[in-house]
Amino acid sequence: MKATPSPTPSFLQAPRIPKLRYSYSTPHNKHKHKLPTSHFSIRLLASQNPTNSCPQNAHYHDPGNSSLFFWTATEIAEAVNGRVVKWGPPGTISTDTRTLEPNQWFFAIAGQNFDAHDFINPELADKGCVGVIGNRVCENWDKGFVEINGDTVSSLMKMAYYARNRFNGAVVGVTGSVGKTTTKSMIALALESLGNPVYQSPGNWNNRIGLALSLIGIPRNAGVVVLEMGMSTRGEILELARMARPSIRVILNVGASHLENFSSLEEVAMAKGEILVNAKPGDVCVLNADDPLVMSLPIPYGVKKVLFGRSEGCDVRLIVAENVDGGLAVRVVLEKNKEK
Numbered sequence: 001m002k003a004t005p006s007p008t009p010s011f012l013q014a015p016r017i018p019k020l021r022y023s024y025s026t027p028h029n030k031h032k033h034k035l036p037t038s039h040f041s042i043r044l045l046a047s048q049n050p051t052n053s054c055p056q057n058a059h060y061h062d063p064g065n066s067s068l069f070f071w072t073a074t075e076i077a078e079a080v081n082g083r084v085v086k087w088g089p090p091g092t093i094s095t096d097t098r099t100l101e102p103n104q105w106f107f108a109i110a111g112q113n114f115d116a117h118d119f120i121n122p123e124l125a126d127k128g129c130v131g132v133i134g135n136r137v138c139e140n141w142d143k144g145f146v147e148i149n150g151d152t153v154s155s156l157m158k159m160a161y162y163a164r165n166r167f168n169g170a171v172v173g174v175t176g177s178v179g180k181t182t183t184k185s186m187i188a189l190a191l192e193s194l195g196n197p198v199y200q201s202p203g204n205w206n207n208r209i210g211l212a213l214s215l216i217g218i219p220r221n222a223g224v225v226v227l228e229m230g231m232s233t234r235g236e237i238l239e240l241a242r243m244a245r246p247s248i249r250v251i252l253n254v255g256a257s258h259l260e261n262f263s264s265l266e267e268v269a270m271a272k273g274e275i276l277v278n279a280k281p282g283d284v285c286v287l288n289a290d291d292p293l294v295m296s297l298p299i300p301y302g303v304k305k306v307l308f309g310r311s312e313g314c315d316v317r318l319i320v321a322e323n324v325d326g327g328l329a330v331r332v333v334l335e336k337n338k339e340k
Contacts, residue, residue, distance in 0.1 A: 068092055068217070068219050068220070069092070069163075069217070069219055069220045070091055070092060070103070071091065071216075072090045073087050073088055073144055076133055077146050078162070079162035079163070080146065080148055080159050081158060082133070082148045082149070082155065083147045083149075084146055086131075086141075086142075086143070086145040087144055088145070089130050089131075089144070090103075090130075091103045091104050091105045091130045091131065092105070093107055093159075093216050093217070094107065095107045095209075097119045097124060100124065100128075100129055102128025103128060103130055104129060105129070105131045105132070105133055105144065106120070106129050106132050106134075107133045107134065107152070107156060107159075108132060108135070108152060109134075110134075110153075116134070116152075117134055120132055120134070122138070122140060129143060130143055131144025131146065132145050133146045133148065133155075134146075134152055135147070135148055156209070156213075156216075157208070157212055157243065160212035160216055160243055163218060164243065164244060167218055169222060169223045169224055169225060170223070170247050171224075171225045171227065171244055171246040171247055172224065172225070172246055172247075172248040173241060173246030173248070173249050174226070174228045174252065175228065175229040175230070175231070175249075175250070175252070176250075176251055176252025176254075176272065177252070177256075177268070177272070179252050180206060180229075180252065181204040181206075183252055184200055184226050184227070185200065187200075187226050187250075188200040196224050197222055197224070198222070198223070198224045198225075198226060199219055199224070199226070200225070200226040200227070201226070201227045204230070206227075206229055206240075207230055207236075208243075211240050211243060211244060215227075215244065227244050227246070229241065229244070231258065232258060233261045234262075234267070234270075234271045234274075235274070236271075236274075237274040237275050238278075241274060241278060246275070247282075247283050247284065248283070248284045248286065249275045249276055249279055249284070249286070250285075250287075251273070251276075251285070251287055251297070252294075253288055253291050254268050254269040254272055254291060254293040254294055256268075258271070269293035269297060272294075273297035273298070276298070276299060279299075279303045280302070281301065281303065283304070284304045284305075285299060285303050285304070285305055285306070286306045286308065287307055287308070288307075288308060289307040289308065289309035289313070290309035290310055290311055291309075313335075315334070316333075317332060317333045317335065318330060318331075318332050319333055
């Protein structure tokens with residue numbers, strides 16, 4: 001008798017993911033109701049892992065994607081607490097004049113070592129720029145202008161919070177010393193294969209500027225957003241987690257890559273654990289059970305815990321991993337009927 005797929009384990013039922021369906025194959029067994037686990041295999045191709053860097057000046061724009069969220073001048077002014085000086089048509093957001101594309105607003109960021117206002121000129125309009133968000137514009141600027149009084153980086157953060165507040169789908173946040181970008185892409189691909197409209201942050205945009213731009217770029221049809229969060233010092237993950245408010249929080253590992261700013265791996269672990277600080281009851285945290293430092297982190301009350309790794313007792317347990325045809329083939333076991 002051919003076995004039918006087993007029901008989805010309750011610990012994998014992530015909150016607030018619309019129309020989510022899990023599918024995996026189980027061994028043929030007429031006594032399927034007695035099986036303690038469900039086995040399935042995944043094959044991942046190395047070419048599916050993006051390698052984009054996370055610049056301080058960056059943009060996210062896909063002119064072929066009609067589902068992108070176009071910001072109106074009114075929305076921009078409300079989001080940054082600014083003032084519409086000159087109206088412009090709706091558009092997406094860019095912070096880099098070098099890569100600015102038609103139908104984009106240019107957000108001029110003034111940093112410690114640069115001031116993007118210096119690059120505002122009529123040539124931007126020739127490239128299709130529909131408006132500027134910033135402290136000032138050049139003479140003879142005849143496109144849109146939303147004026148900001150004060151720090152432009154803070155205004156960009158306000159816009160990111162505004163974008164996050166209007167998004168009602170599930171947000172997955174991924175952090176760890178290594179493997180964030182690859183894991184983020186794997187999560188997005190897995191969710192897409194289940195029919196979810198998924199948006200993932202471009203490349204490894206994992207600092208405060210990159211995460212802010214990722215939130216600002218969420219398409220209007222997205223059902224799930226997958227973001228990565230990086231750090232170099234204490235407090236950075238906490239800031240990113242407050243901005244993104246993930247309902248599913250993933251900690252991959254704790255390594256020595258940050259020790260130049262920390263005195264011990266235990267301090268690195270606590271900094272990574274900041275992603276869990278503001279988790280609410282009903283949220284999910286996904287932890288590497290093979291990393292003792294990850295497992296030592298406190299979990300807020302009411303937050304569901306899902307463990308992955310090679311260890312016995314993991315909710316998602318790795319059995320085999322091998323290179324096949326330029327990709328990675330793995331076999332994992334989903335433990336059923338476990339509550340965390």
